[in-house]
Amino acid sequence: MFQTALSAACLVALTSTGVQAAGPTSLGQFGDWNAATYAKGDLARCFIMSKPSSEEPSNLRHGEVFFFVQTGDKASNTESSFQTGYDFARDSVVTVTIGDDSFRMLTEGSNAWLERLEREPALLAAMRAGSTMTLEARSLRGNVTTYQFSLAGVTAASRMLARCNTDATQS
Numbered sequence: 001m002f003q004t005a006l007s008a009a010c011l012v013a014l015t016s017t018g019v020q021a022a023g024p025t026s027l028g029q030f031g032d033w034n035a036a037t038y039a040k041g042d043l044a045r046c047f048i049m050s051k052p053s054s055e056e057p058s059n060l061r062h063g064e065v066f067f068f069v070q071t072g073d074k075a076s077n078t079e080s081s082f083q084t085g086y087d088f089a090r091d092s093v094v095t096v097t098i099g100d101d102s103f104r105m106l107t108e109g110s111n112a113w114l115e116r117l118e119r120e121p122a123l124l125a126a127m128r129a130g131s132t133m134t135l136e137a138r139s140l141r142g143n144v145t146t147y148q149f150s151l152a153g154v155t156a157a158s159r160m161l162a163r164c165n166t167d168a169t170q171s
Helices: 002-016 117-129 154-170
Strands: 025-030 033-040 043-050 054-056 066-071 078-083 093-098 101-108 111-114 132-138 144-150
Touching (some): 043 154, 066 154, 093 117, 101 117, 117 154
Antiparallel strands (some): 033 043, 043 066, 066 078, 078 111, 093 101, 101 111, 132 144
C-alpha cells in the first residue's frame, strides 16, 4: 500500500509542478509517516508523508489525501504541503492545528501550502512535539472538511529529511 500511495502521491505532486523525476525510493516507514527520496534534476530531494487517520464528514468522498514535508532548495529549508482529492474553495485557507499552535495554508486547486514560509521550522517543530495534527478546509462545493493526522513517527521520519539535506550538501 505504501508504495502505491507513495507513487501516486509523488506522481501527482511532481507532475503538477512540471518536474521530470524518477519514481520515489523508500527510505522507510516510521509509525504513521513514510520517508522517501526522488531526483529533481541534479538534486536529490527527500520528503515525508502521511495519510489522515480520520476524514470528516465521513459520508463525503475525499479522494486521496496526503500531508507532505519535503526538503527545500537550501539544506535548512523544508516545504509543507497538503493535497486532497477535490478542489478547495477559491481563495480559502486550510487551518492546521497542533496542540495550541495554529498555522494557515493557502489553497490552489487541490493543493495547499503554508501561508508564511518563515513558519516552516515552527510547523515542523510543532509536528515533532505533538501527537495529532488537525486540518480544516472548505471544498469548492462549500463542504467543511476536517482531517486528523497521527504524528506518531514524524520525528524519526523527519530525521531522514536532515540526512537527505546533509547528503545533498556534501555531494
